[in-house]
Amino acid sequence: MGPSDYLTDPDVQAMLAFQQGDKRAFEQLMIKYFPRVLNFIFRYVGDRSLAEDLTQEVFIKVYKSAPHYQVKSKLSTWIFTIAKNISLNELRKHRVRIQSLDATHDTGEGHVQVQLADANQLDPAEQILKSEKNKLIRQAILDLPENQKTAVLLRRYEQFSYDQIAQVMKTTPKAVKSLLNRAKENLRISLQKLWKNG
Amino acid sequence: MNAEEIKKLIPLYLEKELEPNEYQLVKDALAQDSELRQYAQELQSAWDSLGDLDPIKPSPNFVSNFWTELSAQDTSVNIFGRIRQYLYNRRVAPVFAGICGILLLSIVVLKGPLLGGNTDIREFSQLSIDDIEILENIELVENLEIIEDIEFLEDLDVINEMEDLELSYAT
Numbered sequence: 001m002g003p004s005d006y007l008t009d010p011d012v013q014a015m016l017a018f019q020q021g022d023k024r025a026f027e028q029l030m031i032k033y034f035p036r037v038l039n040f041i042f043r044y045v046g047d048r049s050l051a052e053d054l055t056q057e058v059f060i061k062v063y064k065s066a067p068h069y070q071v072k073s074k075l076s077t078w079i080f081t082i083a084k085n086i087s088l089n090e091l092r093k094h095r096v097r098i099q100s101l102d103a104t105h106d107t108g109e110g111h112v113q114v115q116l117a118d119a120n121q122l123d124p125a126e127q128i129l130k131s132e133k134n135k136l137i138r139q140a141i142l143d144l145p146e147n148q149k150t151a152v153l154l155r156r157y158e159q160f161s162y163d164q165i166a167q168v169m170k171t172t173p174k175a176v177k178s179l180l181n182r183a184k185e186n187l188r189i190s191l192q193k194l195w196k197n198g
Numbered sequence: 199m200n201a202e203e204i205k206k207l208i209p210l211y212l213e214k215e216l217e218p219n220e221y222q223l224v225k226d227a228l229a230q231d232s233e234l235r236q237y238a239q240e241l242q243s244a245w246d247s248l249g250d251l252d253p254i255k256p257s258p259n260f261v262s263n264f265w266t267e268l269s270a271q272d273t274s275v276n277i278f279g280r281i282r283q284y285l286y287n288r289r290v291a292p293v294f295a296g297i298c299g300i301l302l303l304s305i306v307v308l309k310g311p312l313l314g315g316n317t318d319i320r321e322f323s324q325l326s327i328d329d330i331e332i333l334e335n336i337e338l339v340e341n342l343e344i345i346e347d348i349e350f351l352e353d354l355d356v357i358n359e360m361e362d363l364e365l366s367y368a369t
Binding site for chain 2: 031042055056063130133156177
């Protein structure tokens, strides 16, 4: 697929508008992608505070890269490539230990658990169950090898195609399928507790 | 195809990514083998349960935080930052440090000879005109004294010789 195939992507159009000086177009992109990138990075590194900092870094990089931006892929592919690289660099540079899911983070209003259940709809018992389930799922993802984690997060949460994932990871669609197969097997083993405990 | 080979195809079967003949093969195997069925169900359940994960929400003012952070980064890029960046990018920092070191060493080593030769000149330049004249005359006077001494000694020699001659004549 050539650059012209991506020009129909509305996000690419917004990026090109920003390149011409339309800052509002950039803000619209940021409002759309910031929560997605934040969750991608949070599931990748397991630390909320770090994820927020890294997400800022992603968009600063997007902002500063605008003058040199060239249409080579869908904008989401490009943005998540930056997010993946920044997350990976952070993990390798600082040897960030996978966050224990029992750790808390300070919101300024007191310490809260990392995962936030929807308190409005569940009774306390259900809240605890959901919280435990979330904890198990997050840990299962964090335990995956980096490549498998990237493929799973992009496939499961961003609905990226194999081609898109291959572009982000600079590999082939066939390799992505193989990665996902191994990741699913690892997740099956990690999450067996879920259906065994009911 | 044995059970292990079928197992490897199950993830792609679940994603409907198999060729029609392989898809049918796996489908038939699952219908006949309860262990394979359970394996497929576990794989699917694990994949589905990822969707139960609650997303986190960004802080409400993440847009304004971004502009603040961007502005802070821009103002911190000053001329020294640019120079430093240039040195790092061009990898001349070690060379630059080496040159500075050599210059410093040269200054320390050559400081004595350079400044010592000029000491007399500096001191002389601080004298007044009268003092300078006195100094010049002192030299002159000293030379004159030396000359006079030489002349005196020469005369003395002559006198002594004459006395010796007279004595020799007398005898």
